Amino acid sequence: MLVVEQSGEKTMKRWVAQKLELVALIATGASLVAHGGDIPTCVLNDAESITVNVTGDCGPAGVVTIKLGDASCSVSVSGDQTGLPRSGHSSNGLSSGFTLRAEEADGIERECSAKKQADAEDTYKLSCFVRRKGGSPSSTLACEAQLSPVSDGCDLRQCAPLACPDGQEPRSAAGACCPVCVDPPLQPEPPPVPVDACADVECPSACPEGQELAFTGSGCCAQCTTQSAACFEQRDAFEPELAATLALTRACETDLDCTFSSLWTRCGPRCPVPIARNAIDMTHETLRLAGEEACVDCLPAEPHCSSEQYMTGRPACVDGSCVGIKD
Secondary structure (H helix, E strand, C coil): CHHHHHHHHHHHHHHHHHHHHHHHHHHHHHHHHHCCCCCCCCCCCCCEEEEEEEEECCCCCEEEEEEECCCCCEEEEEECCCCCCCEEECCCCHHHCEEEEEECHHHEEEEEEEEECCCCCCCEEEEEEEEECCCCCCCCEEEEEEEEECCCCCCHHHCCCCCCCCCCEEECCCCCCCCEEECCCCCCCCCCCCCCCCCCCCCCCCCCCCCEEECCCCCCCCEEECCCHHHHHHHHHHHHHHHHHHHCCCECCCHHHEEEEEEEECCEEEEEEEEEHHHHHHHHHHHHHHHHHHCCCCCCECCCCCCCCCCCCEEEEECCEEEEECC
16 A cells, blocks of 8 residues: 555656646746747757767768757757758757758658767767658668867868869768768668558447547557546546646637647547647647556547537637637
8 A cells, every 4th residue: 555655646746747847838938928939848958059070971071060049959050061961959958969850852851869979078979860751760870970079189170171083072081180082981772661551451430339449559440449447547537637737728818829739648538628829739748648657557549529529619818718619
């Protein structure tokens, strides 16, 4: 019994922390809404930048500046054309690593991940992979680069101009600061177009009374399933927390601040509810994480709303709160 009580206390503390974070973000958002802004998703990030020498086989050696915006996940790259994507994101600051992405020809995306090297202070190892747009990352390594801080001992901008013969490109050399002429690396074959094995499978759309469509972990479709008694108890216990969280997400100034959004958690999908636009992302993530902990015995259910449950009318801001109204 002691273990159960301690577990419940930890879960409640996590809920309180999540709610306080959500309240803080929405309070920030309320101020931004009045000035036509959106709620930030990385409010703890400070603006920072690093200027680095880029060497490796992703492109010509050069110098770039990588910037992280204030209270933002957004990363931008400026400077020499070194074969690196020019934008990306970092969740916890540049020192914790960052990701760069770019679209290439024929529906191919390049994704590059930069991590600090443990054996070299302020030096990053960057690895780039390619994938079909919207697909899973490929295991094919496209290129690698080293990002080292510009210093008095090595600043590629101070290197003499290098003219390479046809068929060669300037690349970094081991133990040297300035690049030399080398044969370009072979480009990897693009990943194959995935075959959707479920494209022609007809999935059930309704279930007998007492069952619901849920994903069991196998097959292409959700299957008609009877959830366990423990799942229903966990759903009932989660409902007050869900309602309390949603009550924090409806602050608005005008009708344009409001919309309808469907919320999915492991405790079960919820039909569209009125919500402030600038609170959608954080609310979805907060509830998703909370539902994973609260409803461990539930199979993930497929979103489904009957015509009676589906919200009609339009979203509106009434007395500072988003609601649904019928004209």
